[in-house]
Amino acid sequence: MLEKSFAMDFVPDIVSVTKVVEGLCKAGRVTEAAEVLDRVECMGASLDVVAYNTLIKGFCGVGKVKVGIHFLKQMESRGSLPNVDTYNILISGFCYSGMLDLALDLFNDMKTDGIRWNFATFDTIIRGLCSKGRIDEGFSILELMEESKEGSGGHISPYNSIIYGLFKQNRFDEAVEFLTKLGKMFPRAVDRSMTIFEHCKQGSIDDAKRVYDQMIDEGGVPSILVYDCLVHRLSENSCVREAVELMNEMIANNCFPVPSTFNAIIAGFCRQEKVESALKFMEDITARECETNAETYGPLINVTCKKGDLQKALQLFLEMVEKGIIPNYFIWNSLLLNLSQENYFKNKNMINIHDLL
Template sequence: MDLNEKTYCILIHGFTKENRIDKALVLFDWMKGLGFDRDVPLFMEGDLVAASWLLQDGNKLSIGPFVSLYNAVLEGLVNGGKVNEAYLLLQEMIASNNLSDEEIAGCASDNEEVEYITNLFKFEKAVIPNSDSYSIVIDGLCKYQELDKALELLHDMAANGCIGNLLLYNNLIHEMCNADRLQESFKLMKAMRGLGLEPNHFTYNSIFGCLCRKEKVSDVLDLMREMLHHGHTPWIKHDTILLKRLCTRGNAMEACQFLSDLEEVGFLPNVIAYSAAIDGLCRIEELDHALKLFHDVHAHGYAPDVVAHNVLIHGFCKEELMRPKA
């Protein structure tokens, strides 16, 4: 009975977990001889020793395949949760590009972490990182909220003539918005356009969501106009959050004006948004206005849901108006 690829992978993972890198590498080479697709990132599972063995074996490769091997190591480190190590390794790759082979062999660092990475991976020649190298590490840094390091790498990436793709910028903008770093998100979107990358619906909605959470009503409407102009639909969940926050703070009338402005922009809110505004009006005892808005929902072709009915009924019962006029 012949072993299949899955069997080899299970054994390799087992030996790696037991720190038997020697046996894992033997099986890894057997896979190559049998023509199996060897998954370097999964094999390493973030193991630095395993990565160093692979790269030592790859020193004989030409620059293209050698960089690809380094990228697989970077991906393996990121997947294994060793993002800082991947970041340091990439920094060493960048530094090696500016040194001769003799300088690389003799270089030392005062930083213990950097020196550890340099000694472990034993740079014997320059390794020029490509766009994939940067993207792998930047995505990993975003995942672990190391946004300043991610921005630093993005700057280095451009300085070294590498261009990021739409996915890279979207991930970075999304995490920046989650961290409420709004102005930097706008700068990144502008940088995208400078590279010929057109923002898509995910780019816009990441920033749109941040503006809604910050309750920047005027900016929200401006961005919605731009989105609709470019054919992108704003995500309803974001404007609903804005409406609910306005109502919670007692600004139900401002919330109603926002609903009206949305219609003028060309975006029709859904029933949930209307229900939130109706609830806000009932809270400040604007029952006539709430009832009017309830009827407006019908006028826009929506059927108010059970939440809208319950909110309105509760509001009238609270004011002891059991039979309100329509």
Template sequence: MAEAIYQQFKRMGLNPNVYTYNLMLKVFCKKGDTKKADDVLTEMEKAGVKANEYTNGTIIEGLCSLQKTDLAYEILKQLRENNDPVDNFSYDMVVHGFCNENKLSEAEAVLLDIENQGLTPGEYSFGALIHAYCKRGNIQKAFCLESDMLSKGVKTNCFIVSSILQCIFSRGTFTDVLSQFKTYRDMGVFLDEVCYNIMINAMCKLGRGEAALELLEEMKHKNLVPDLIHYSTVINGYCLEGKLLDALNVYKEMKHKGIQPDLITYNILAGGFARKGLAKETLSFLDYMKTQGLTPDVATHNKIIEGFCLAGNVREAENYFKSLEEKHPDNYSAMINGYCEARHTLVALNLFVNLYKHGMFLKQTCWKLLSCLCIEGQVESAFDLFETLLVSEDYNCIKMYSKLMSALCNSGDIKKARWLFDNWINKGLKPDAIMYTIMINGFCKSNLMSEAWELLRAMKGNGILPDVVTFTVLLDGCLKSISMYSRSRPNIYLCEKATEFESEMSELQLKPDVACYTVLIDKRCKMNDIKDAIKLFKEMMDNGLQPDNVTYTALLSGCYRVHDVDTAETLFDAMTAQGLQPDQITRSLKSKLEHGILKAKKLQFTH
């Protein structure tokens, strides 16, 4: 329509102005028709119409939408050199374009360029980059960018907030979602329906259905309208908790408000009935679905099969599976997943192998099956399954490699673990920090410290920085090796290596977590340096970290070694006040120390 009017203008001999030309540029750029867009620019030049900021921004936006952001940025810089008008919008488009092309380093360079031009990057540029890092799962980088943004006086918005909340949620740290949501709410940031849905979902994952329902009410008070997704999320949360009646009540409320449930909602409820082991009611609900004009699909069947298995009603799941006239490969996957959930892992493996022999390779079930085999100590079966995957296709799942490597290391089969690690590298793939750490941990557990240190050097040589977990593993390995030597003459070289790792952590500005502090405290205790151990313990508490049973046990062991009964008594009191229950080792130490306290008091009395 716009193009037709434009052509009519020209036929009538009318001279378009800059706004008309800009409009046509926008139309052709959106269509991806670069030739016609170029023709418009040529016409503008011939007509003597000078381009303005909007013209230049439209050209840059068009190139970015065609994934030609490098060219768009070069044009932007050329325009700038020619003193042609360029506004923040053009920079925003370039940042967004680089993010869409997954060129995040280039996008960050543009942010710096914006500042060098005396401008402040806006929330659109920051938001695009934060969203891109969140999609990668790099929440630390996202937080750094957000902090930088806020320090420049740029306010956050619900798009940025939802990206961050979703990233945290996808990591499975649901309590962090809750605390971060509260932080934004306390800051007065407007939180939209998407933000609330992530929060509601996190509540449900934590088994807090009632709190999720309260959030729905909070939304209403803020004039936000809960939709089908919000209600379905709460229904799913109640079903996961086994609160089927509550789920049905929310379903009724939703219908009362005029929101029509879709197939996903009904599938959730069908799975809810099955998870309660209610076979007859599940089938009746399927009939009810049909009266509502919905036909059960593959996902419906999967929910029911897995639901019965989760309820421990494996036979009912098998009967339902057999009753299906047409079995989709996903239904077989659901049956295998169900067996795994019911801890019938070898039955799941047999079904997988039989299907594989008949030409059905269920790739999507492999991770679940492999994971369960590893957890249950069926490491040989897991390794055999993995070899099947390698034969079947070029299988490059780093999570699966890492899971099996970890299981092999834990079972003491360091050779097979190293074979897997080398197999990954031989494919031309790069191990990540987790994979390196698993292998280093395996070497440490097998007291192969030289191999662990060599792998650490290779890790750093390949540009992968060790994290807190890596250093914790190495420090723990050193300590365990030290303990194999005489307590009176600890291995000096191992002690020096442990100190070296501590220094390196400090240089990399890595803050110890609870596990790392525990290892560091244990090291001091084994060296009879109880004062430094207590100093670390206090530092840990000052940093907001709560010691666990293992931390207290390590420190109490140190107290026992140096006969520091007063500190031990204080630690026992602190442990009890924290609500921690002493384990067998701690109770044994307590008994020995109490004996020491009584003995000391007797000596004081006699003197």
């Protein structure tokens, strides 16, 4: 329809054109989307900030954030001034791509250009910094947010990002202490979290899940501490499928799992001797670029050895070594004990274990 319009020298209004651009961007066809806007402009129509923002978001969505910067400069040169949404989209893109210094440069440029930071700006950059381990800078931005006119706006998400950053660095006690200090600001969220921890500690997983469901029904956003605690207890209580579902909810809330979280699920599958489920789950988390470690492979190698599938155990062992993961005592013990019992050392077609030793 758009091509027919162009053929008749008719340019649809910018709202209709933007809808087409949005559809193309969602389908990953960002180059075509850029061509559409270029043709519209060549036909004498003016583009507004919403159209540019839609295109910039499209390029950020496919990881081409620097192309988004090109269109930012283009819109400025053509008299269409960027707004806070333009910067937020680009900051989010840089954070997602791991280019945090460029995200911080844009954050500072906003102040220079007279564009006021809003909650989305703070929330995005705090999450980006903390997820990559730059906790101190995350705290600094959090202080700026609290000093600003808008503040947190009653949203707990930037504080959960701080907790997530501390947790990823194994600063568990600091994370719990920080959560506790939020009691005055978010009394209901903190109370629900502490209740869940207590139920999990006592082994009352059904009660813990009930409080979690209540928290979600009230519109609460759990922290990584709540998710991690529940995933561990569900996995230990043979509710591994529920643990997987909970981890998926966690990811949907921009809270990506740390190794200890998904390792608990793999260990849970292995205790039930559901090797295929454990392997499929490991494939899924690897596809999501989650970093595995020795504790990921240990239960898998152990259970495959117990089931007599030593070929699979050796395959997992080699895969692990190729990734540069150092086997721990548990892995060596499982593998060597079973290989020696099966007399595999004499089989020239198998891996030469004493060379690896």
